[in-house]
Amino acid sequence: MAKKTWTLTDLEQGVYIEQIALGPENVGGTATGYSVSKRTLRGGLSDGVDVIEVNNGVFRFVVIPTRGMGIWKASLGQVRLGWNSPVKGPVHPAFVHLDEPSGIGWLDGFDEMLVRCGLESNGAPEFSDDGTLRYGLHGKIANIPAHKVELTIDGDSGEITVVGVVDEARLFGNKSRMVSTVTTQVGRPGMTVSDQITNISAEESELELLYHVNFGPPLLNPGSKVVLPAAMVAPRDAVAAENVPEWDTYGKETPGSAEVVFFLDLLADAEGRTQTLLRNAAGDQGVSLKFNKNQLPHFTLWKNRQAQPDGYVTGLEPGINFPNVKSFEKHNGRVAMLAPGESRTFDVTIEAYPDANSVKAAEQAVAKLQQGNVPKVREQPNPEWSAE
Amino acid sequence: MAKKTWTLTDLEQGVYIEQIALGPENVGGTATGYSVSKRTLRGGLSDGVDVIEVNNGVFRFVVIPTRGMGIWKASLGQVRLGWNSPVKGPVHPAFVHLDEPSGIGWLDGFDEMLVRCGLESNGAPEFSDDGTLRYGLHGKIANIPAHKVELTIDGDSGEITVVGVVDEARLFGNKSRMVSTVTTQVGRPGMTVSDQITNISAEESELELLYHVNFGPPLLNPGSKVVLPAAMVAPRDAVAAENVPEWDTYGKETPGSAEVVFFLDLLADAEGRTQTLLRNAAGDQGVSLKFNKNQLPHFTLWKNRQAQPDGYVTGLEPGINFPNVKSFEKHNGRVAMLAPGESRTFDVTIEAYPDANSVKAAEQAVAKLQQGNVPKVREQPNPEWSAE
Amino acid sequence: MAKKTWTLTDLEQGVYIEQIALGPENVGGTATGYSVSKRTLRGGLSDGVDVIEVNNGVFRFVVIPTRGMGIWKASLGQVRLGWNSPVKGPVHPAFVHLDEPSGIGWLDGFDEMLVRCGLESNGAPEFSDDGTLRYGLHGKIANIPAHKVELTIDGDSGEITVVGVVDEARLFGNKSRMVSTVTTQVGRPGMTVSDQITNISAEESELELLYHVNFGPPLLNPGSKVVLPAAMVAPRDAVAAENVPEWDTYGKETPGSAEVVFFLDLLADAEGRTQTLLRNAAGDQGVSLKFNKNQLPHFTLWKNRQAQPDGYVTGLEPGINFPNVKSFEKHNGRVAMLAPGESRTFDVTIEAYPDANSVKAAEQAVAKLQQGNVPKVREQPNPEWSAE
Numbered sequence A, B, C: 001m002a003k004k005t006w007t008l009t010d011l012e013q014g015v016y017i018e019q020i021a022l023g024p025e026n027v028g029g030t031a032t033g034y035s036v037s038k039r040t041l042r043g044g045l046s047d048g049v050d051v052i053e054v055n056n057g058v059f060r061f062v063v064i065p066t067r068g069m070g071i072w073k074a075s076l077g078q079v080r081l082g083w084n085s086p087v088k089g090p091v092h093p094a095f096v097h098l099d100e101p102s103g104i105g106w107l108d109g110f111d112e113m114l115v116r117c118g119l120e121s122n123g124a125p126e127f128s129d130d131g132t133l134r135y136g137l138h139g140k141i142a143n144i145p146a147h148k149v150e151l152t153i154d155g156d157s158g159e160i161t162v163v164g165v166v167d168e169a170r171l172f173g174n175k176s177r178m179v180s181t182v183t184t185q186v187g188r189p190g191m192t193v194s195d196q197i198t199n200i201s202a203e204e205s206e207l208e209l210l211y212h213v214n215f216g217p218p219l220l221n222p223g224s225k226v227v228l229p230a231a232m233v234a235p236r237d238a239v240a241a242e243n244v245p246e247w248d249t250y251g252k253e254t255p256g257s258a259e260v261v262f263f264l265d266l267l268a269d270a271e272g273r274t275q276t277l278l279r280n281a282a283g284d285q286g287v288s289l290k291f292n293k294n295q296l297p298h299f300t301l302w303k304n305r306q307a308q309p310d311g312y313v314t315g316l317e318p319g320i321n322f323p324n325v326k327s328f329e330k331h332n333g334r335v336a337m338l339a340p341g342e343s344r345t346f347d348v349t350i351e352a353y354p355d356a357n358s359v360k361a362a363e364q365a366v367a368k369l370q371q372g373n374v375p376k377v378r379e380q381p382n383p384e385w386s387a388e
Helices: A105-109 A328-331 A356-370 B104-109 B326-331 B355-371 C105-109 C326-331 C355-369
Strands: A003-010 A020-022 A035-041 A048-056 A059-064 A070-076 A079-081 A113-119 A133-135 A148-154 A158-171 A177-187 A188-201 A205-215 A225-227 A228-236 A260-264 A271-280 A286-292 A297-304 A313-319 A335-337 A341-352 B003-011 B020-022 B034-038 B052-056 B059-064 B072-076 B079-081 B114-119 B133-135 B148-154 B157-169 B176-184 B190-199 B205-215 B225-227 B228-237 B259-268 B274-277 B284-294 B299-305 B313-319 B336-338 B341-354 C003-010 C020-023 C035-040 C048-053 C057-062 C070-076 C079-080 C112-120 C133-135 C150-156 C159-169 C175-185 C190-199 C204-217 C226-227 C230-235 C260-266 C275-281 C285-292 C298-304 C313-319 C336-338 C343-353
Touching: A003 A020, A003 A048, A035 A148, A048 A148, A048 A158, A048 B157, A059 A177, A059 A188, A070 A188, A070 A341, A070 C020, A079 A286, A079 A341, A105 B034, A148 B299, A177 A205, A177 C260, A188 A335, A205 A286, A225 A356, A260 B336, A271 A313, A271 A356, A271 C133, A286 A313, A286 A356, A297 C326, A335 A341, A335 C285, A341 A356, B003 B020, B003 B052, B052 B148, B052 B284, B059 B079, B059 B176, B059 B190, B072 B341, B079 B284, B079 B341, B114 B176, B114 B190, B157 C112, B176 B205, B190 B205, B190 B336, B205 B284, B205 B299, B205 B341, B205 C159, B228 B336, B274 B355, B284 B355, B336 B341, B336 C204, B341 B355, B341 C070, C003 C020, C003 C048, C035 C150, C048 C150, C057 C175, C057 C190, C057 C226, C070 C190, C070 C343, C079 C285, C079 C343, C112 C175, C112 C190, C175 C204, C190 C204, C204 C285, C204 C298, C204 C326, C204 C343, C226 C355, C275 C313, C285 C313, C285 C355, C343 C355
Parallel strands: none
Antiparallel strands: A003 A148, A020 A035, A035 A048, A048 A059, A059 A070, A070 A079, A070 A113, A113 A205, A148 A158, A158 A177, A177 A188, A188 A341, A205 A313, A205 A335, A225 A271, A228 A260, A260 A297, A271 A286, A286 A341, A297 A313, B003 B148, B020 B034, B034 B052, B052 B059, B059 B072, B072 B079, B072 B114, B114 B205, B148 B157, B157 B176, B176 B190, B190 B341, B205 B313, B205 B336, B225 B274, B228 B259, B259 B299, B274 B284, B284 B341, B299 B313, C003 C150, C020 C035, C035 C048, C048 C057, C057 C070, C070 C079, C070 C112, C112 C204, C150 C159, C159 C175, C175 C190, C190 C343, C204 C313, C204 C336, C226 C275, C230 C260, C260 C298, C275 C285, C285 C343, C298 C313
């Protein structure tokens, strides 16, 4: 059997591989045309950041163990997935001002295609009555490095798997462990992130989790469209309410414009499976997120209309909650409580489309989920969804 | 003379040894069976942390220059000293949220057996009236790396000494220098930490200092006991007041229970020497702290009764103050004022006991200090000791 | 042509040179006697800090790409430029508590001769009404590493140039790029810092900038004098008001004394060029800053009279603003607004004087700028200049 595993990092065992480059010649088997490399970035805000680059022959992506197993960027030929953040990363957590009293220091590290928001909290920063920060924007998990990282390549099936273990834990606080498994296969136009999150405490713990998956040009351009099976769409706030008519389309870069956020209840099949598509104006490039509504029941659509240098970007964000302040989410029953030892698994698949045919097939898949149901599009925020 | 010194770090001179492993063959002399190694940890929260592992043939311990010369863990055969923190460290200070507005970000790095709390402040976080953090939990010294580290091995006497220099200094602030000397000897079942702290300012400076020395299983189990010569024992607060009857014994793991803290006035011999013992239920394993009450007049006993995954642990904590908010300690005269150039020295010895005989001998030593005096055990907090 | 360029860091291209030492033998041409080296410091608070040491044969200085292209120290023979900070650096940004709710955590990294304060803000920390920090002391730029660093040596002209690119940028925030060019020439008794700052956003951005250039002994001693062409001198506050009579001279080390700050309007020539000199009591050592008032219209003189261990130091600080809280500066029109894509350039030259003749020549140059004008020295703060 041509299946090999490399331990890239194991803090407990004192294992750490600074640099490695692997391909079929290191594995054997029948699969060809792929490569995996690991290196540590040096200089600037990335100094000390470990990255793992996976190329399955057609689809490439970069995993960042140092940033909580986020996915920096990906591409399928000309289809580049990710965005051009004003921050040039990936940023080492030492340079991220998570503790900034403003509560938005998390933005210092925000330049990934896929970044997890959680685990104890996510969403807008929450303050005590006296203005003291209680929960910073989008939580801590994206700025905690994995203490164990393993790479497995199956030279027969062509499956490539990166597993990373990240603990968000503190005495007198929540103690959650995430085992993140990132999988692709030779020739597959995408990847799957499968995260098992376990409450490693002997006490109940709270969990908020949202996958902030971000795309800019070339997928995002004037006329781009998000295609998804919606039961209900609601604007988050007054700014979004003004944009309800064009909730599913994207306009031109608009310097100075505020972000627009919609909260959605998606439709899914009998097993909970659902799919959301972003496609460009021409309809010849696109990307889908596939996930399960039973795992990730709430969906947020973030449209940042600022100009490209300021982050012209959209976020497709399945979550167990909406990214409001935590107390509001808790009040509305969207903070998960995990019993001691309890685990939950979350799977998100990203699939890229390089041509009109594949985009059209994805649209048809969404249409099938929509099944002719007319989505209820609210003019005003849903008071159970929006804290504002 | 078979005595050699290695400079492991000297920032000013540009000296830094990334990795070294030493033993009798590098020193000469008659002492045998020991080893000392230095390395830099990679990966996870420990990335970039320097550790020095000392094995004197029977007793092993790990010094962490990067964390203010803390002692990570130690062992004497089966007697493992330290605890299982929910945080897997040792944690690089870059990952510790000391500035978290909550004031308890220090906990992100808390997994050592011996961690110093100070130097400008320690104890509970203190806030201004408007909720702004003034002093974070337990101060800064544990998250400041040593800028000079020397190792000396005497091949004749078998003495092994690690000296580290750590500055806690800032323009317009306190300026303290700690020269920490960690000593052991071939075959000795323990070690001594001797810290000289100097006010390197031309102005008066303030000093709070507490040795937070922490033990979990196997020393800590239901029925374990702390044996110490007490003049007075007082609960810190209402929670502790409920636990006064069992102040010196440990119960079973109790998820969800609050920490219990007692403040003590210990007895000592004519020279101020005193000793506190923690022993397991069977009485066949134990550990003592030996120190001098003239140096460290106040003693705190921390009992964290949570389950093991949440940190089932006790802290034996000699200090120049109790770990209350600094203003309360200052008001009660327990913050030291150091004149310009003034130094103070603090010695703490840790001794491990691997069998019933050695535990019994330690109990007898404590009994001798107690000399039949009946400790005054207060039912309620001492208002001069407890801020709450 | 004997001109060579080395890319020392280029994050985007994956280039990073850990260590290099260069001299005439690596360049060719006619220039001799110089050397340039780059290395990464290890240990203590400097662990991971990149430094570039330039020696042009007579003048030496150290550039710190990791600290926003600050200049650590410089020297011309016996003339040592810089100061003895209580902090022993250069300090890696990971150890600087910029987010400390007190707002003065920036001081943890403050030990450079030349440190830029900005770019979004500088000056005293500013808080919201509820005590929450809005802008920390002196801003962020000094704690952001350059992501691109290039070294060029012209073996014919003897010009040595270090260029570093530093971004201070965040989604939903200011986005400024600084291209800092540090230049010297073989045999020249000084150096020039030329910073081009560009608003890389498609929206207007704000800019505060102040060059905090600091000198201690041996240039600073009792009787040292600052010699500058002044139109107006005003004390910042009541403490400074008491020191107006000796505003341009330095007294002995005075433990416990408060800092004294004066705000000045300087005179300049027709092109805006001006010069400020610090000379020792004997008048046989000195240093000038040369800059252009059209670029840097406001000048701050900082006199820290504490004893040497506490930072006996003076700051000569040309800026586009005074270091008051940002809202006060904005109210008084001293915060620059940059249009999208707009750039501004700031040039500061440092020139050292090793003997009485060169000091005297600098005094004459200042006198020529003063042209017999009597400076208006205010007894009390100028309400348009001082927030206090």
